[in-house]
Amino acid sequence: MPDTLPPNQQYLNGYLAWLRNEKQYSELTAENYGRDLRHLFELAEGTPLADLRIHQIRRYIAQLHSQGLGGRSLARLLSAWRGFFNYLMRDHGLADNPCTGLRAPKSPKTLPQALSPDEATRMVDLPADTTAAIRDKAMFELFYSSGLRLAELVGLDLEPMRADIASGEVRVTGKGSKTRIVPLGGYAIAALKAWLIVRNQLAKADEPALFVGQRGARISPRVVQLRMKQWGITQGVTGNVHPHLLRHSFATHVLQSSGDLRAVQEMLGHASISTTQVYTHLDFQYLSKIYDAAHPRAKKKSGK
Numbered sequence: 595m596p597d598t599l600p601p602n603q604q605y606l607n608g609y610l611a612w613l614r615n616e617k618q619y620s621e622l623t624a625e626n627y628g629r630d631l632r633h634l635f636e637l638a639e640g641t642p643l644a645d646l647r648i649h650q651i652r653r654y655i656a657q658l659h660s661q662g663l664g665g666r667s668l669a670r671l672l673s674a675w676r677g678f679f680n681y682l683m684r685d686h687g688l689a690d691n692p693c694t695g696l697r698a699p700k701s702p703k704t705l706p707q708a709l710s711p712d713e714a715t716r717m718v719d720l721p722a723d724t725t726a727a728i729r730d731k732a733m734f735e736l737f738y739s740s741g742l743r744l745a746e747l748v749g750l751d752l753e754p755m756r757a758d759i760a761s762g763e764v765r766v767t768g769k770g771s772k773t774r775i776v777p778l779g780g781y782a783i784a785a786l787k788a789w790l791i792v793r794n795q796l797a798k799a800d801e802p803a804l805f806v807g808q809r810g811a812r813i814s815p816r817v818v819q820l821r822m823k824q825w826g827i828t829q830g831v832t833g834n835v836h837p838h839l840l841r842h843s844f845a846t847h848v849l850q851s852s853g854d855l856r857a858v859q860e861m862l863g864h865a866s867i868s869t870t871q872v873y874t875h876l877d878f879q880y881l882s883k884i885y886d887a888a889h890p891r892a893k894k895k896s897g898k
Contacts, residue, residue, distance in 0.1 A: 602635050602643065609681045618771040620745040622815050630674035643682060648692045651675070659699055668698035707839060708846040709831065714738055716829045717822075717840065718781070722788065725795045726808075730821050732782075732789035733805055737840035739782035740764055744815050744837040750804040752793075759786050 610628055613619040619627075637654045638646060655668055663671075675693050682688035709717065718738050720731040736742060746766040758764045762783065765775050778786075789805075796806050803812035819836055826835030 605643065605682060605686065606631055606635075606678075608685070609678055612681060612685075620749065622745040622748075623769075627674050627677075630671050631678055633671065634675050634678075643679075644688060646692045648694070648696065651692045651696060655696065655698065665698050665700045672696055672698050707833070707842060709839060709843040711847060713831050714840065714843045714847070717826065717831055717835065718785075720825060720829070722785075725792045726821075728785075728789050728792055729796070729805060729813075730825060732785040733818060734822065734825070734840065735779070735782040735785040736764070737837055738844050739779035740766075740776040741841050741844035742766060742776075743768065743841060744818060747837070748803075748805060748813055748815055748818060751802045752804050753802070755786075755804050756790070759783055759790075 606628060609631070610624045613624050613627060614621070634654070637657070638650075641650070651672075655672065658668060658671070672693055676691060676696075679688060679691040679693055683691060718731065718734045720727055720734065722728045722731045733747060736747060742764075746768055749767065750764070755764070759778065762778050763775050764778055765773060767773050793804075793806070796808065796810055797803075798806075798810035801811055805813045805818075807813040807817050822835055822837055822840075826833075
């Protein structure tokens with residue numbers, strides 16, 4: 595790599611374009627990588643990328659850790675930085691990767707949160723009295739019925755979704771451009787049909803997206819997040835309500851009902867079943883609560 599580097603942004607733009615075009619990453623994933631790399635640029639304070647060394651990267655990680663950033667977040671940052679430097683080595687002549695061999699500090703494993711069945715019902719049972727509310731109900735029902743990721747949902751197109759609704763299933767392209775087919779529940783089908791009736795009231799004439807925002811173009815992930823948070827307050831669902839919460843709730847409730855971990859893995863689109871196994875812990879917590887409430891010898895003696 596030459597001594598005098600063009601601005602970091604030039605390399606970042608090239609890397610993000612490579613992620614989108616060659617790796618087929620979603621726009622949302624590419625944006626996340628961009629945010630993580632801009633964080634690196636801020637920490638480096640103008641130091642040329644070719645001059646960064648492992649001790650500096652180690653110091654940045656320690657600095658972020660002392661500020662309260664957890665192990666999982668640091669691991670994600672390191673992964674993004676490592677991939678970026680690999681790209682610079684391959685395409686721009688960088689000599690070595692200063693992130694090689696570094697690991698983020700471990701943090702305690704946390705289980706994904708899930709709504710109770712009653713809370714999930716409140717989140718999808720919206721008063722569909724406006725065009726936006728009809729759209730939101732269709733989106734939320736689809737999250738909870740099929741366990742879609744946020745990027746998968748906003749990426750759906752009107753065609754072939756019409757045919758998918760008729761067949762009672764939805765075809766989505768997930769991480770790594772892998773396609774999977776997941777079933778649509780009856781409530782989701784009804785909500786989607788209701789949305790299709792009024793969609794043209796919001797959508798531009800040539801807009802291919804299934805879900806659109808107020809300007810008639812494809813709805814953004816951020817708008818979906820904000821709408822769900824607002825509806826959570828309106829519907830009396832406590833805590834931080836977000837799209838992934840309905841995905842977690844879908845997985846937990848299906849596993850509680852069926853016990854079929856492999857089927858849940860397929861529907862969620864997990865590459866490894868070890869990723870899906872976290873929901874067995876949630877299921878065990880649920881069963882433990884039922885046991886504690888129902889079994890006559892589950893409760894501890896009062897000591898009297």
